[in-house]
Amino acid sequence: MAHGAVLTPLKSQKSNAAPAATEQRWVRWVLIGLAGLVLLWLIILPLAIVLSEALKKGWGVYIAALSDPDALSALRLTLLTAAITVPLNTIFGVVAAWTITKFRFKGKGLLVTLVDLPFAVSPVIGGLIFVLIFGRQGWLGPWLDSHDIKIIFALPGIILATLFITFPFVVKELIPLMEDQGTGEEEAAVTLGAKGWQVFWQVTLPNIKWGLLYGIILCNARAMGEFGAVSVVSGHIRGETNTLPLHVEILYNEYQFQASFAVSSLLLLLALVTLLLKNWFSRKSTH
Amino acid sequence: MSSLHIRRKKQRNVLPGFGIGMGFTVFYLSLVVLLPLSALLLNYTGLTWEKFWSVASDPRVLASYRVSLGTAALAGLLDTVLGLLLAWVLVRYDFPGKGIWDALIDLPFALPTAVAGVALTAIYSQNGWIGSILEPLGIKAAFSPLGITLALMFIGIPFVVRTVQPVLQDAERDAEEAAATLGAGRWRTFWTVIFPVLIPSLLTGFALAFARGIGEYGSVVFISGNMPMKTEIAPLLIMSKLEQFDYAGATAVALILLLISFVLLLGINLLQRWSRKAAR
Numbered sequence: 376m377a378h379g380a381v382l383t384p385l386k387s388q389k390s391n392a393a394p395a396a397t398e399q400r401w402v403r404w405v406l407i408g409l410a411g412l413v414l415l416w417l418i419i420l421p422l423a424i425v426l427s428e429a430l431k432k433g434w435g436v437y438i439a440a441l442s443d444p445d446a447l448s449a450l451r452l453t454l455l456t457a458a459i460t461v462p463l464n465t466i467f468g469v470v471a472a473w474t475i476t477k478f479r480f481k482g483k484g485l486l487v488t489l490v491d492l493p494f495a496v497s498p499v500i501g502g503l504i505f506v507l508i509f510g511r512q513g514w515l516g517p518w519l520d521s522h523d524i525k526i527i528f529a530l531p532g533i534i535l536a537t538l539f540i541t542f543p544f545v546v547k548e549l550i551p552l553m554e555d556q557g558t559g560e561e562e563a564a565v566t567l568g569a570k571g572w573q574v575f576w577q578v579t580l581p582n583i584k585w586g587l588l589y590g591i592i593l594c595n596a597r598a599m600g601e602f603g604a605v606s607v608v609s610g611h612i613r614g615e616t617n618t619l620p621l622h623v624e625i626l627y628n629e630y631q632f633q634a635s636f637a638v639s640s641l642l643l644l645l646a647l648v649t650l651l652l653k654n655w656f657s658r659k660s661t662h
Numbered sequence: 663m664s665s666l667h668i669r670r671k672k673q674r675n676v677l678p679g680f681g682i683g684m685g686f687t688v689f690y691l692s693l694v695v696l697l698p699l700s701a702l703l704l705n706y707t708g709l710t711w712e713k714f715w716s717v718a719s720d721p722r723v724l725a726s727y728r729v730s731l732g733t734a735a736l737a738g739l740l741d742t743v744l745g746l747l748l749a750w751v752l753v754r755y756d757f758p759g760k761g762i763w764d765a766l767i768d769l770p771f772a773l774p775t776a777v778a779g780v781a782l783t784a785i786y787s788q789n790g791w792i793g794s795i796l797e798p799l800g801i802k803a804a805f806s807p808l809g810i811t812l813a814l815m816f817i818g819i820p821f822v823v824r825t826v827q828p829v830l831q832d833a834e835r836d837a838e839e840a841a842a843t844l845g846a847g848r849w850r851t852f853w854t855v856i857f858p859v860l861i862p863s864l865l866t867g868f869a870l871a872f873a874r875g876i877g878e879y880g881s882v883v884f885i886s887g888n889m890p891m892k893t894e895i896a897p898l899l900i901m902s903k904l905e906q907f908d909y910a911g912a913t914a915v916a917l918i919l920l921l922i923s924f925v926l927l928l929g930i931n932l933l934q935r936w937s938r939k940a941a942r
Contacts, residue, residue, distance in 0.1 A: 497877025
């Protein structure tokens with residue numbers, strides 16, 4: 376994912392381009408119009424229909440859907456899952472990016488590829504692997520059963536699957552950023568007598584903070600929104616192991632469309648806030 | 663894909679934390695990713711070669727791969743065309759609201775896939791906004807391979823735009839101006855001067871969207887209708903085998919899917935190396 380480089384300002388190409396090296400005015404506007412239609416069709420329509428369907432039968436039904444005990448418990452579980460997984464993957468992301476970018480060692484390329492692995496795996500497989508290990512017929516299943524420990528169809532399974540899926544987000548954001556910054560400032564600090572943590576807190580962290588926040592916000596969006604992997608391990612027990620995305624599915628399959636879209640609108644809000652913060656952070660980090 | 667090229671001449675052993683950092687990185691990576699993934703290979707489910715082969719050659723399984731690969735490829739292709747248009751307009755032209763357009767491109771990254779799934783189904787089902795226009799024309803969008811393709815297009819479009827955009831931004835305009843000076847029309851300049859520079863990034867964008875599409879589950883299950891042999895995707899088949907407690911069968915389907923994903927990951931890495939080289 377190439378988020379990082381996207382918002383770098385253009386090298387004022389517009390001004391120094393000879394007039395012959397751009398399109399005629401009408402061509403430009405036709406292309407902009409076509410792009411607008413594509414955007415409207417692919418992106419804005421899904422956004423609009425969520426809101427339209429959520430409010431189809433009025434605010435009363437909308438509020439009722441959101442204040443339903445099952446919806447609230449799904450919201451709590453979603454927040455809890457994110458509150459556990461995002462900090463863990465953030466700590467890992469910072470440590471791994473520090474190790475990968477500030478030192479040279481053999482096998483670095485392999486390590487970077489392995490870190491990326493969860494992006495290449497289907498979310499359903501991300502859930503399946505934990506069922507194979509901890510499920511009733513899985514590797515540790517009988518032992519867990521006899522000790523009365525529940526992982527699959529319970530919170531630990533949801534956490535594990537979410538950890539797996541959101542694993543690369545923070546570290547992937549930090550590696551290119553810290554690679555570009557090099558090690559000069561840190562080395563100067565060490566030469567001047569700074570200790571390990573001082574170097575990190577006072578030199579490295581201020582340099583990477585916006586990129587780090589950017590990674591965290593993306594990690595959080597995925598942690599709260601993950602569907603496939605969580606769906607495999609959750610067991611869909613209402614009021615217990617149902618996250619918000621799973622609640623959307625349950626309501627939808629029960630033909631409670633407006634309620635389903637009302638819950639969806641909450642997740643849409645999460646996505647829009649994520650986009651807003653993401654843009655803000657990436658603008659900060661390029662300046 | 664910002665510049666990852668590595669300039670290293672001086673020694674780096676003055677900085678602290680390598681031992682513990684490396685230790686923690688490898689430990690956490692193993693615990694969260696590698697050990698769980700190895701569950702597929704270590705075969706706790708008693709999957710034999712015969713069972714693997716009988717699952718892999720089952721017509722229903724083969725059909726699900728055909729559906730997954732076919733729709734993901736078509737969606738990736740369409741995304742490549744539309745993504746190029748979007749990237750071009752966002753990089754080359756100025757117009758009001760451009761910042762918001764640019765930000766909205768990432769919506770599919772940020773929107774939970776289940777929400778995308780129910781939203782797209784509502785749009786393309788018989789009485790939906792677009793479905794009701796297509797219905798009289800005899801086109802069935804939801805609950806058909808077309809619906810799956812549409813869902814995967816939504817999921818894949820940011821991959822193409824975000825891969826092509828930086829390359830287009832960094833591309834030198836000199837060659838275009840030279841072509842114009844030498845009398846080439848704009849159309850010809852595009853195909854002979856600009857397009858060749860974009861090829862690696864277009865291929866990378868396609869491959870990223872394609873790879874994502876093959877494994878995608880949430881946005882597809884609602885709109886696909888999940889009819890065996892017709893609109894059943896491979897990840898859904900894993901799911902239904904799990905629901906029947908056929909762990910070995912699920913593992914077999916997953917292993918093939920994983921193999922396809924890894925081959926694609928390898929290809930994407932090579933493509934990215936190529937496009938980085940081409941960009942220099």
